[in-house]
Amino acid sequence: MEGSPSASRGPGGGPAEDGEGRARRDGGGRKPSLLARAEARTAWLLLAPTFLVLAIIAFYPFSRVVTSSFTDARFATTTQEPRFIGLANYRRLLSLTVRELPPLLDESGEQVVRNGQPQYESWVRVLPREPLRYRAVFEFSLLGKRYVLGAVTSQFVRAIWDTSVFTVIAVALETVLGMIIALALNTEFRGRGMMRAAMLVPWAVITTVSARIWEWMLQPTRAGLFNAVGSRLGFTDGQTDFFGSPALQLPSMIAMDVWKTTPFMALLLLAGLSTIPSELYEAAEVDGASRIRQFVSITLPLLSPTLAVALIFRTLDSLRVFDIFQVVLGNRRFSMASYTQDLLINQRDMGASSAASVVIFVIIAVFAVLYIRMLGERRLE
Amino acid sequence: MNRGASRVVGRVLFYLLIAVIFVYLMFPFYWAIVSALKTQAELIRTPATLWPDDPVLTNFRAVLSSVTFRRALLNSTIVASAVTVLSLIVGSFAGYALGKMRFRGKTPSLYVILAMTMFPQIAVLAGLYAVIRVLGTPAIPSMILSYLLFTLPFTVWVLTSFFRGLPDSLLQAAQVDGATLFQAFRLVLLPLTAPAMVTTGLLAFIQAWNEYLFALTFTVIDPPARTVPVAIALFTGTVRRQEPFGEIMAAAVIVTIPLVVLVLVFQQRIVAGLTAGAVKG
Numbered sequence: 001m002e003g004s005p006s007a008s009r010g011p012g013g014g015p016a017e018d019g020e021g022r023a024r025r026d027g028g029g030r031k032p033s034l035l036a037r038a039e040a041r042t043a044w045l046l047l048a049p050t051f052l053v054l055a056i057i058a059f060y061p062f063s064r065v066v067t068s069s070f071t072d073a074r075f076a077t078t079t080q081e082p083r084f085i086g087l088a089n090y091r092r093l094l095s096l097t098v099r100e101l102p103p104l105l106d107e108s109g110e111q112v113v114r115n116g117q118p119q120y121e122s123w124v125r126v127l128p129r130e131p132l133r134y135r136a137v138f139e140f141s142l143l144g145k146r147y148v149l150g151a152v153t154s155q156f157v158r159a160i161w162d163t164s165v166f167t168v169i170a171v172a173l174e175t176v177l178g179m180i181i182a183l184a185l186n187t188e189f190r191g192r193g194m195m196r197a198a199m200l201v202p203w204a205v206i207t208t209v210s211a212r213i214w215e216w217m218l219q220p221t222r223a224g225l226f227n228a229v230g231s232r233l234g235f236t237d238g239q240t241d242f243f244g245s246p247a248l249q250l251p252s253m254i255a256m257d258v259w260k261t262t263p264f265m266a267l268l269l270l271a272g273l274s275t276i277p278s279e280l281y282e283a284a285e286v287d288g289a290s291r292i293r294q295f296v297s298i299t300l301p302l303l304s305p306t307l308a309v310a311l312i313f314r315t316l317d318s319l320r321v322f323d324i325f326q327v328v329l330g331n332r333r334f335s336m337a338s339y340t341q342d343l344l345i346n347q348r349d350m351g352a353s354s355a356a357s358v359v360i361f362v363i364i365a366v367f368a369v370l371y372i373r374m375l376g377e378r379r380l381e
Numbered sequence: 382m383n384r385g386a387s388r389v390v391g392r393v394l395f396y397l398l399i400a401v402i403f404v405y406l407m408f409p410f411y412w413a414i415v416s417a418l419k420t421q422a423e424l425i426r427t428p429a430t431l432w433p434d435d436p437v438l439t440n441f442r443a444v445l446s447s448v449t450f451r452r453a454l455l456n457s458t459i460v461a462s463a464v465t466v467l468s469l470i471v472g473s474f475a476g477y478a479l480g481k482m483r484f485r486g487k488t489p490s491l492y493v494i495l496a497m498t499m500f501p502q503i504a505v506l507a508g509l510y511a512v513i514r515v516l517g518t519p520a521i522p523s524m525i526l527s528y529l530l531f532t533l534p535f536t537v538w539v540l541t542s543f544f545r546g547l548p549d550s551l552l553q554a555a556q557v558d559g560a561t562l563f564q565a566f567r568l569v570l571l572p573l574t575a576p577a578m579v580t581t582g583l584l585a586f587i588q589a590w591n592e593y594l595f596a597l598t599f600t601v602i603d604p605p606a607r608t609v610p611v612a613i614a615l616f617t618g619t620v621r622r623q624e625p626f627g628e629i630m631a632a633a634v635i636v637t638i639p640l641v642v643l644v645l646v647f648q649q650r651i652v653a654g655l656t657a658g659a660v661k662g
């Protein structure tokens with residue numbers, strides 16, 4: 001659940017001692033006692049509703065998604081029986097190619113230069129059209145040559161790329177800002193209680209609501225706050241279209257996400273900071289260590305477990321981002337999740353949407369395994 | 382500069398930093414309030430003004446008199462409350478079993494629950510829609526059921542560690558007195574876990590109140606069932622010509638204030654719940 005920020009975090013350190021081990025020891029190798037068996041039965045009875053619910057809303061639907069990713073199923077139609085088409089959906093979504101763009105030559109055989117920029121052939125002439133038609137995701141230069149990255153479903157590949165860029169930059173900014181806020185709030189000062197309360201405000205605002213507030217602040221006229229202030233200070237013409245211009249779309253999304261989730265990051269880091277014994281700093285003070293030295297030698301190492309959990313957790317959350325992209329950018333620019341939802345609801349291509357879901361699932365699973373490993377390791381300590 | 386003076390400068394810089402952080406955190410919400418209080422004319426006047434010349438409540442009145450919006454508030458309240466209650470009931474059973482009982486398969490169950498806290502909603506969207514069509518449930522019960530996907534694993538996980546932290550001796554004392562496991566659960570442990578229930582319940586409520594992806598998808602064919610996040614995202618307002626940002630901001634303020642109050646009242650509990658995992662070893 002993208003959007004639904006933050007709250008879904010599992011407490012680390014988690015509940016885990018080995019129940020089985022203890023049960024075995026109690027049984028002493030003999031058959032488990034009647035009492036132990038009765039306890040096991042009750043335990044499973046208590047767990048049954050949870051697993052039943054999860055079966056209905058998670059395991060079964062996910063198996064349906066996996067199955068339909070190999071078919072040409074359409075969304076919300078019952079007229080036509082879906083056909084099995086193997087990996088065709090995946091091939092369509094993930095086919096990539098890199099081609100060199102030859103220089104555009106004039107009659108004399110010289111490369112055409114316009115506005116000081118050397119010109120190249122259009123990707124339309126370079127990318128394959130048969131059997132599947134490729135479109136450009138983006139062009140790039142390497143070692144003096146010009147290349148184009150082509151994909152059959154360029155929007156999906158682009159969405160994966162954009163979501164990754166969004167995640168890396170947003171999480172990095174949130175971490176730095178969150179750290180600054182946490183360090184500032186970890187000292188005694190008047191008004192600390194009020195600051196801690198203020199931190200919960202962005203977190204409490206519904207994601208779609210914050211998206212619309214930011215949409216209003218970033219209006220492409222001087223009625224919008226950013227354009228009004230920007231033109232006063234002289235670095236925009238007051239007409240900057242934050243959501244229309246491709247160069248500003250991702251930064252706008254990142255700004256929204258950073259505002260909404262930095263407080264969460266700061267809260268986690270603040271909780272981590274409060275567990276560091278103050279004697280360490282006092283000792284460092286006596287030894288004459290500077291503030292920066294104290295931060296590097298005491299704070300960072302002791303905070304790193306908290307930081308690692310927070311980082312992975314935020315990464316998982318950002319990779320799922322849906323709300324802000326869907327509300328503000330619609331079909332102008334997609335995140336992985338918003339493209340998948342668009343495929344399903346607007347293009348009614350259930351097969352392809354299912355395949356996209358599986359791809360997202362795999363990407364997130366990699367990070368989830370990392371996260372579980374980390375929590376699991378800590379439990380063993 | 383002597384020591385005293387540099388300390389004063391440091392103090393001033395520190396409070397400046399605090400002020401900047403405060404403004405950063407609060408400004409967008411402040412801007413929503415200010416914009417909601419402006420007339421349509423002032424709203425589109427350039428450049429934007431920091432405080433309305435003549436604050437009016439027109440936008441708030443328009444939003445509150447909108448049937449669609451009131452309906453959305455009601456829907457959201459029903460959905461979020463039902464999800465919270467269901468998660469707590471089902472989740473406390475599972476949390477008790479995982480936290481206090483011994484049986485084979487406990488560790489794998491815990492891993493499944495932990496993995497489910499990270500399950501991407503988008504991965505089940507199409508399949509869930511199919512399930513709902515088969516079951517034939519209307520949009521609101523469908524949302525209630527499917528929101529358990531993200532509230533339930535989290536609730537189970539948190540409650541498991543709370544149950545586990547309670548001393549075994551209490552339970553044994555109850556059993557010596559002749560209580561069954563269910564009675565011990567209901568009469569002894571449940572009252573003790575009330576604070577944990579409040580924390581997880583609040584977090585579940587907020588998550589459900591916030592949810593957009595499922596709500597948007599499931600109400601495509603049933604607009605009256607729209608919840609607040611969907612209503613705000615699709616808000617068209619009473620004036621058709623342009624995006625009615627004054628009314629949208631009024632709606633934003635109306636739906637945010639109860640949540641902010643809730644969060645501030647239960648501040649300590651929420652922070653404890655959010656940070657429970659990251660720090661405890």
